[in-house]
Amino acid sequence: xxxxxxxxxxxxxxTERSVVQAAAERGLAVSGMAEFRYEADASWRLPxxxxxxxxxxxxxDSAWAGALDALCRVMP
Numbered sequence: 001x002x003x004x005x006x007x008x009x010x011x012x013x014x015t016e017r018s019v020v021q022a023a024a025e026r027g028l029a030v031s032g033m034a035e036f037r038y039e040a041d042a043s044w045r046l047p048x049x050x051x052x053x054x055x056x057x058x059x060x061d062s063a064w065a066g067a068l069d070a071l072c073r074v075m076p
Contacts, residue, residue, distance in 0.1 A: 004055050004056075004057035005055065005056050005057040006053050006054060006055050006056070007053075007054050007056055008033065008051050008052070008053055008054075009051060009052045009054060009075070010049060010050070010051050011050040011051055011052055011075075011076065012050065012076055013049075013050055014050065015050055015076050016032040016033065016034060016050035016051065016052070017032065017034075019032075019052055019074050019075065019076065020032045020052065022073075022074040023052070023070070023071065023074045026070040026073070026074060027070070028067065028070055028071060028074070029055065030052055030053060030054050030055075030071075031052075031053040032050070032051070032052065032053070033049065033050065033051035033052070033053060035053070036053065052075075054071065
């Protein structure tokens with residue numbers, strides 16, 4: 001998504017990849033936080049937290065219920 005609004009949902013450690021994959025299988029366009037990490041200096045690192053980045057500006061009003069239901073089904 002090139003622009004819009006996003007929410008970050010924390011996930012239990014070790015679940016990000018499987019949640020992103022399950023969401024994609026249900027037609028949801030979400031990203032894992034790993035896509036947004038950039039380590040400029042290996043000596044300084046933020047603690048890694050599994051998370052889901054969800055864009056919520058794009059769905060039409062009629063798509064919200066189904067998208068939210070599908071998202072809830074993939075969350076651990």
